[in-house]
Amino acid sequence: MQPTPKTLNRSTLMFPLALVLFEFAVYMGNDLIQPAMLAITQEFSVSATWAPSSMSFYLLGGASVAWLLGPLSDRLGRRRVLLAGVLFFALCCLLILLTQNIQQFLAMRFLQGIGLTVISAVGYAAIQESFAERDAIKVMALMANISLLAPLLGPVLGAFLIDYVSWHWGFVAIAMLAGLSWFGLNSQMPRQQQSVSRQPFIYLLDDFKRVYRNPQFLGLSLALPLVNMPLMLWIALSPVMLVEELKLSSFAYGLSQFPVFMGLIVGNMLLIRIIDRFALGRTIFIGVPIMLGGAFCLLAAVFLPHYALALLLIGMTLISFGEGICFSVMYRFALMSSDVSKGTVAAAVSMLLMLSFFVVIEAVRWLYTQVHLIAFSGSCLLLLGLWFTFPRKILKSLMQQRQQSGSF
Template sequence: MTNSPSKGQVMMLVLLVLFSPLAIDIYLPALPNIAGDLNVASTVAQDTITWFMFSMGLGQLFAGPLADKFGRKTIAVAGVVIYALSAWLAYLAQSIEWLLLARLLQGFGACSTSVAAFASVRDLFGPSRSGKMISYLNGAICFIPALAPILGSWLTIHFGWRSNFSLMAIFAVVVGLLVVVSMKESHTPSSKPQKVFNPKRYWSVLKQPTFIFHSTMCLLAMAAILAYVTSAPVILMEQQGLSMTQFTMWFSINAVVNIIACMVAPKVMDKIGTHKCLIIGSLLLIVAGSAMYMLSDLHVAIAFMFPVFISSVGCSLILGSGAGQALAPFGDRAGTAAALLGLFQMSGSGVVVSWVQKLSYMPQVIVAIQMLFVIPVFLILLTKTYRRWQLQAA
């Protein structure tokens, strides 16, 4: 382990974690254009996000073990190459099927760069300092939703929706060259034969009720976020007639709310505990979903965005507390548990949102339903069964 990682190494880690949010947020303003150009419904164009999320979550089951077997740099390079090629395929797409396939591949690429980055953090900073560095990386991720749609709007207006994917490809090529030239391997792969996929190791995590419960909470919170992200362009631009610039302004305001909530959430957890944070976060989602439903007939931006602001705070509390509680019992199996948690959050939320969006309701109601899915787990939080799970995991 390197005692004092250089600024260059830290910057490399930041660049590697940006692939995923960039692939989602930069082209959001272009979703109506994609639907129109490829002659598909808005809900089908939204699947380009949920398919990406699905493959990114599924890929974590393999990217983690592969990073242990072949090294962080190798997995990072492979991820960048897959990301660049799939972004270029998306740029060339002449049908929605072609675009969906490209996005599915791109999710695997983004997953690999993310896993390589976070695994490198553990190698370089050790158990005592890695938490702080991960907070910095998550902060960098949170800034992308505030900035990427601004650039995406400008690109779409001046060069068309395909230019967003060409920028992703260019970004991947530049970062890929930097990785090849500058990134140092932080992990010495074992010379012993290793199974890339060990079902028994995953089952030892999945059989724990506390993991299933808290991972499900994280899934539902991520699904609420994803439902907003995929529906916002349809609601704000298609239904309400906002320009790309106005859409970007509202999206950026919510990104700022997210950044503030992410910064405040750890302090709230320290003060009141994770259990109360989960209860408060769930209540905020229920309030947000109820407000979204009641205001669904008002076709003004604030009627849609105000409930979203509330849900953003609730999701921040749930994701922070829920992830910590899901991973807490596992010690030496933390990597396996983290991979499964990623599968729940990314793939699980993608599947749920894609399914709910197929229902024949207006988009605001779809988002409200997604937020209100948290009601059953909120009720479980109040039971003795939940307390028993916690005692068993301690």
């Protein structure tokens, strides 16, 4: 039985708020720790170029089990899989305290990254099934705003960890947040879910083939990493660019993140306010060109080194603002582009996202050691430019179909 979509009100918000507490914990697992990576690499006596690998292995862990967790939640229920995933993430945050070298540390980061899939392949699927179309997008945008406290607070708290205590306590705090979210989800998450036929897992490959052979799914899903990747590269590389290259203090580095992520928050707030006034998807055609303008500012920083910091922050603020007004809509379109069970579709989206993040971050990390800032700026410009090819064509086709069918 298909669950009846809920409308957005104070009562129905309790489940998303419990979920976003876990999402906040998972993001803090990156945003709080990434600024401390320079100190961690020193503690393990390895080069600072290992710092971005903490994030890329975190993302790779997220991609590694998406193929399993999404379909598993179709069969066992979103609730059961989500609650188990939250506990696993909290345990891994505590186990990382026992690591003795960078290899063990990255292995635990890989396992912690599974929390990303628990959110994207299980939690987000439950949100999309629980709410009507525009309300689901509003909930996703609202959740994004709350979870963005992580990249806003993370760099400052990470700097505090480096200067006054130890990075170990960051993981203890993250584990405690995950534990609190478990109690909230156990109390507030709906038990009802969409019924799906419990086919043997041998049919998983057929389901994923159906999803990935769908041109509309591919176009809409490929748009997600293209649009989200510049901000992910910024999170991964900004400690090296701003602290190592531009010689900012740890505290100044933390403060520099505020305009970037405030841009994302403002973009999400604007999306919530205007989404009922435009045809769904229209904000994407507004947001991505703004992001492209931001990428040109990043490129200008290469040629105007005296203004590099200002141009980087202006460019990234434009990019994050543009992402805020379009990403939640993109995700909804991608998830609904296939009629395969939503846990499987969400898993397919998650795998594509996380694998793209891992490959591109590691590639740009290597390029950065060779050509420095131009590697970051050029990669952001290229990624956003690619959106104007196949993904834009598929989105225009979808918008025409929705207009013809009367779905606005």
